[in-house]
Amino acid sequence: MALRVGVIGGGQLARMMIAPAVELGLDLRVLAESDGMSARLAATAVGDYRDLAVVRAFAADVDVITFDHEHVPQDVLRALVADGVVVHPGPDALQFAQDKLVMRARLAELGIPQPDWAAVHDATELQAFLDAHRGRAVVKTPRGGYDGKGVRVISAAAEAQDWLEGIAAGDALLVEELVPFVRELAQQVARRPGGEIVAYPVVETVQRDGVCAEVIAPAPAAAERLTEVAEQIGRTIAEGIGVTGMLAVELFETDDERILVNELAMRPHNSGHWSQDGAVTGQFEQHLRAVADLPLGSTSPRAPWSVMVNILGGPTEGTLEERFDAAMVDHPAAKIHTYGKAPRPGRKVGHVNVVGDDLDDAVYEARATAAHFA
Numbered sequence: 001m002a003l004r005v006g007v008i009g010g011g012q013l014a015r016m017m018i019a020p021a022v023e024l025g026l027d028l029r030v031l032a033e034s035d036g037m038s039a040r041l042a043a044t045a046v047g048d049y050r051d052l053a054v055v056r057a058f059a060a061d062v063d064v065i066t067f068d069h070e071h072v073p074q075d076v077l078r079a080l081v082a083d084g085v086v087v088h089p090g091p092d093a094l095q096f097a098q099d100k101l102v103m104r105a106r107l108a109e110l111g112i113p114q115p116d117w118a119a120v121h122d123a124t125e126l127q128a129f130l131d132a133h134r135g136r137a138v139v140k141t142p143r144g145g146y147d148g149k150g151v152r153v154i155s156a157a158a159e160a161q162d163w164l165e166g167i168a169a170g171d172a173l174l175v176e177e178l179v180p181f182v183r184e185l186a187q188q189v190a191r192r193p194g195g196e197i198v199a200y201p202v203v204e205t206v207q208r209d210g211v212c213a214e215v216i217a218p219a220p221a222a223a224e225r226l227t228e229v230a231e232q233i234g235r236t237i238a239e240g241i242g243v244t245g246m247l248a249v250e251l252f253e254t255d256d257e258r259i260l261v262n263e264l265a266m267r268p269h270n271s272g273h274w275s276q277d278g279a280v281t282g283q284f285e286q287h288l289r290a291v292a293d294l295p296l297g298s299t300s301p302r303a304p305w306s307v308m309v310n311i312l313g314g315p316t317e318g319t320l321e322e323r324f325d326a327a328m329v330d331h332p333a334a335k336i337h338t339y340g341k342a343p344r345p346g347r348k349v350g351h352v353n354v355v356g357d358d359l360d361d362a363v364y365e366a367r368a369t370a371a372h373f374a
């Protein structure tokens with residue numbers, strides 16, 4: 001019988017695991033939040049991932065559980081593990097992608113370079129951090145943020161008053177120095193339960209309004225030292241916290257060539273979509289190999305450059321698919337990936353990958369293809 005991989009969450013990341021699962025001969029099953037989700041083709045159950053009974057029933061019919069997002073509560077995950085369910089990544093690792101304060105404390109223990117940070121409980125502590133950092137800082141809600149929601153640049157504690165008031169007893173906000181980065185990078189690695197690790201080349205990510213807009217692989221003009229340091233950071237974190245599956249480490253590069261860790265994701269990540277068409281083993285296949293405990297695949301690029309451009313929002317009228325003809329005729333070398341989601345301003349509804357020998361050409365082609373869907 002084929003190994004049954006259960007994915008909790010029915011978004012585009014689960015959707016993009018479907019094709020590689022078919023190729024690997026895995027039986028992919030998805031617990032979707034509702035009908036009509038991106039991964040509906042593989043959805044065998046619909047229900048609330050915070051409800052232990054729902055998750056338990058789903059887990060009873062699979063050999064390994066993995067994720068499309070990191071929001072499954074710790075107590076649900078720990079109950080599964082106690083039941084004997086194989087969960088990758090496990091709750092001990094996943095907690096560092098669920099809570100940014102827990103992550104910062106652990107990265108400090110591992111000696112990983114990161115922005116100055118503090119846990120603050122009230123306006124006095126927040127103001128003290130601001131005063132010690134030239135009056136500007138980034139305040140973050142430790143849990144539940146994504147795509148820049150839950151991140152605010154402030155110059156006075158009062159600007160975070162609503163969040164400070166919302167802190168539950170015993171909880172805190174995360175405050176970080178405002179890093180004067182020259183660009184953002186991402187390092188991805190995959191780790192198997194037994195410890196085997198492979199690393200992808202470090203990539204440059206471009207965010208607009210807190211949302212990933214474009215990725216270039218590998219990061220242009222990256223010095224050899226920077227590439228090595230990024231890979232070492234990825235490997236050290238994956239080993240240090242026992243990640244199984246894909247790990248994405250979001251990084252800041254400063255003007256004095258330091259790299260600092262921003263945050264972690266333990267699943268396929270937007271910064272790795274290029275690898276579907278630009279690497280020998282795409283991140284969705286690699287994640288499945290790792291969580292199914294299969295030998296990992298080559299991460300070598302297939303071409304000197306890969307460019308990924310997100311389709312954000314989508315057409316204001318009609319569906320993405322209605323735009324296929326024109327996009328495909330104009331850009332036959334572009335690979336278009338759609339998520340089966342209704343267009344909405346700012347929403348990630350698909351992306352375009354272009355690979356090639358010339359970076360400028362690839363950037364142009366990818367942007368021009370994505371523009372057909374605006």
Ligand code: ADP
Pocket residue numbers: 115138140145146147148149150151176177178179180181184207210250262263
């Ligand atoms: P999310 O979890 O919503 O993705 P992040 O912590 O990754 O939030 O922050 C979103 C964006 O905000 C980052 O990609 C970066 O552009 C900016 N940012 C976050 N932290 C800092 C910081 N300490 N200094 C400067 N910019 C930051």
